[in-house]
Amino acid sequence: MLPTWLTEEYLQPRLRAYCKDEQLRILKIWSKAATGKGENFVGIMTRIHVDFQLGDGSVQNRTFIVKQALPTDVPQAEVFFEYDLYTREMDMYEFVLPKMKELLEEAGLEGKLTADAIAVDREHSTMILEDLAPYKYVNADRVKLLDLAHTKLTLEMLAKFHAASIILKQRHPELLTKCFSTHFFSRDKKAYSEVYLGMFRAFLKFINGHPNLKKSYADKLEKLRTHIMEYGARVYDVADGELQTLNHGDCWTTNIMFQYDNEGIPRTVVAIDFQFSNCTSPAIDLHYFFTTSLREEVQNKEPELVEHHYNALRANLEKFSYKGLFPSLQEYKLQFERRRFMSLLAHLFKPVMIYNGSEETSDFSSLYKETTEGLRFQKSVYESEVVLRSATKLLEILDSKGLLDLQ
Structure with a gap:
């Protein structure tokens, strides 16, 4: 309507x-x-x-x-308003993205970054955006996940986005207003702690339902449970000397659209949905994207993928004649490693992102609340061989690095 x-x-x-x-x-x-x-x-x-x-x-x-x-009477709307999601996305489309587009064109970095905004209407909390479908942009299959070609193309797009944001912060810092320092784990916000703790509870139920996983990880995860919001906040903290960019903030299969050639090979990519964009380490975007959206054999190429993003980011900044702080590859990999806990937090969303079953819900709270519908939906999304394999491998990696122990 x-x-x-x-x-x-x-x-x-x-x-x-x-x-x-x-x-x-x-x-x-x-x-x-x-x-x-x-x-x-x-x-x-x-x-x-x-x-x-x-x-x-x-x-x-x-x-x-x-x-x-969402109308204010929808239960989840309260969560989104507390985190300035609507103001932030309107700021992105009205001020930030057009300026980034201008900067990229100035540096000779061609190609579409996202859909144009026709109108941003704050009175009605509404945006009218260009439709990307006529340009033959489509989403890849979120259930099948992304192969190497899609992944590398997306990393190049993120490297353009991150580079433009570094220059934007230098030249137009006033555009990155207070709402861009807000994220899921902001210590002065509350609503997402219910979301993450509820999703972690569902994850623990899943672990306890698999004897091998229960034996290896249940005790550690139970001890970790009350600390995940603080550990999440630490992941977003950026120390002096670390690289900081504006992140997409929710980079996964559904928020990325591809154009294909006649052979079905992806040629260009754009990002959509910028409600969660925030200023932090670009490594957050990488962990979130790698965890939620890549096929297993592509995830296995993680060191190569981090390097691919790093090289593209450095090359883009050279086109801007950027003279500011930039890490060596070794230091960048360390910055990425320091944020590995993000992969566990991102994985809490993965079962619903790749879910292909018949149990439907349009209520966000079904992901984390112990209502009848919520418990049924959570059980259903975890009944997946892919999720089991993915969780097993992730926990093995995190445990080997000591990240399931209390810090």
């Missing part, structure tokens, strides 16, 4: 400004839901179709994505 305020009169001046055509006239608007049930917990997405006539008399039909904040 179209919001009642989204009329021809509302959209026409905004579309005129975007198309740079003062004679443009909207003829008709209609809509369809842009995502299926359970695909987007954070907002309401609608695809609108617009027929309009340009100043030269030609008629066009284009589609746009309308992204609205």
Whole structure:
């Protein structure tokens, strides 16, 4: 359904400004839901179709994505408002991303970074964005996960994003307002501790249901349980001398879209959904992406992938003639290693991200609350051989590095 305020009169001046055509006239608007049930917990997405006539008399039909904040009476909305998610994404689309695009073009770094914003409306907590579907951008299969070609392309996109943000912070620090220092584990916020502790409880149930995992890890994980929010906060802390960038903050398969050539090989990639963008180590984006989105054989190439991102980031900064702080490869790998606990925290979301079963939910709280629906959904998402294999390998790595012991 179209919001009642989204009329021809509302959209026409905004579309005129975007198309740079003062004679443009909207003829008709209609809509369809842009995502299926359970695909987007954070907002309401609608695809609108617009027929309009340009100043030269030609008629066009284009589609746009309308992204609205959840109504305040939806239970999870409270969580998202506490963390400034809607303000932050509107700031990203209105101020930060256009400036980053400008900086990248200035440095000769071509290619689309994300969808353009046609309008950012703070009164209605709504954005109208370019629809990427007509450009043949599509999501890769979140269940099958990403192969090496998709992964390297995504790392190159992140390296462009991270490089542009370093230059942005130097030249326009005022754009990175207070909300960009907020993240899931911010010590002055509360709501996400219920989310993570609830998801960790579901993870512990899963561990206790597998005798080998229970024997090896249950006691350690139980002791860790009350510390995960503080350990998460430490992962986001950036020490003097460490690299800091603006991160995408939620880089996984559904928030990345690819264009393919005729052979089905991915050629270009863009990011979408910037509610969780924040200033921290770029290693956070890497751990989150590697844990949630890569096939097992690609995850095994982790050292090569970290190096691939590092080299692309350094090459991009050279195009800006950047003279600031930049680590050696060895130091960058250490900065990545210092944040490995992030892989456990990201893994708590993985079962639902790759879930392909019949148990549906459109309620975010089903991921972490012990309601009847929540417990049923959590049990269902953990009934997966892929999750079992993935968790077993992850815990083995973390345990070998002493990261399951109290710090």
